[in-house]
Amino acid sequence: MDPDDEPIVKLEQQTYIVYKSRWFILTIYGLLITFQGSLWNTWGPLHDNMELAYNWDSVTFGLLPFWGPFCYVLSFLPWTWLMNSKGLRLPVLLSAGLVLAGCLAKLPAPFVSDDLFRILCHVCGFLNGLAAPALFTTPPMLAAIWFPRNERVTATAIGGSCQGLAIAASFIIGPLFVPEVSNSTLREANSTDIIIENIKSEVYVLNYSQLGIALAIFAVILAYFPNRPPTPPAVSCEVERVNLAAGLKSLSINTWLVVMAYGLPLGVSAGFSAAFDVNVSQYGIGQTQAGWMGFVAVLTGTVVSLLAARLIDWFPNASMKWFNIVFLGVATLCYVWFTLIFDKVLPGDTASIYVANVLANTALYSSLPLFYEMACESAFPIAEEVPAMLITSVNCFFASVFLALFFFPQIGTLWMNYVMTGACATAVPLLVLFREVHNRRNLDLTAQVGAQSDGRLQ
16 A cells, blocks of 8 residues: 655644555445445345245335344443444454355255244344444545545545445345235245245345355455554644543543434334334335335435535535534424324325435434534544443434334334334434534644645555
8 A cells, every 4th residue: 555655734744645455445435335235135125025925924025134132232342442442444444244144154054944934034133233333434534544634524424324235125135136026926826835036036135145255345445444644644644542441431422412413313224124024014115116226215315424524524614503403303304204194184195105215314314424423523533432332322223213112013013104203303403413523524624734645455
């Protein structure tokens, strides 16, 4: 890894250099978190087919994604300590290994009973869930270590948006491998046994494909994923960070406001997305239509979040807080609309549900990377992984509570819409109370880290 001939700046005899390999590191991380997230949400978009072929019920569809947030809450403290003490490489490599192990757990599917296959899917969900804490925490830490001040929010947005892209990808990839069986096909088939065997064969191919992707990503990270660049890209990289124990004790109420404002709506949204097919199936919407709704919603949110991040990087004094207040306000109004359609208070059809869901998720996912930056800026000089791990842990706690409600199928699904609406609405006053500060950004601006130059990946 060679930098260009010219450093970006020399300040008091210290040289700061930006390396081209930062984009390679970010890309590999993005591929891993996207795959890990799509693996987590494999089965929801296949709701109709899995119900037909394996006789899965709503409890199974709720429990399989439940392992993700549950394992996160269970293991986030050890992962935070590991990242705080060992840097990025070891946690990311271990996470890739856990994802690979989860894919391996499903391999015996063609040779075991349906009940045992369901258990193996739970094992996969558990192992994949254990990989999540390090991966969800990485974006702001990676951005702080590898990127200069005027690219840091964008890098965080790219890394954070990959979490959303994972959900979008799962809505498309699964149904591509295991297409929805139409009612006409069921009527015309001589035997449903043939259709069931075809579905199972397609599921096996999906499992093998996931294993191949997991193995390739693990091999690349094993070959090259350094802890940090040889020379830091900005002066704030050299500031000694407060360690895990001291950092947790010294977090201000102000930082906790942004932690809760992120964790509540985004956590509930994660559970809502994982069970989206179950929810809209009550309105006669099949897995294919639901998949495209989820895909378009998350994809548009990703694009808007990247645009917002670039604006923050271009205009250092822009307010991330007010961006997110607007995003959450729009999401709240759209979920009110969505809920009233399902309650038949307002007239609506599939198109109305599509528009309401897309607008709500676009607004919600647009806020994700800005929340990361707000928490890290507020907590600085506490190490970036500490506030990042906290906001994602609170996120996973609320997702766990949401998905745990599926253990009580008698309550139906309408509650999902009310909880989602309330979560977004509650986050708005929390953000209003939050006092936005730019501790880290102001340090870099004071140091006048300006012009950048790139390097080469060896």
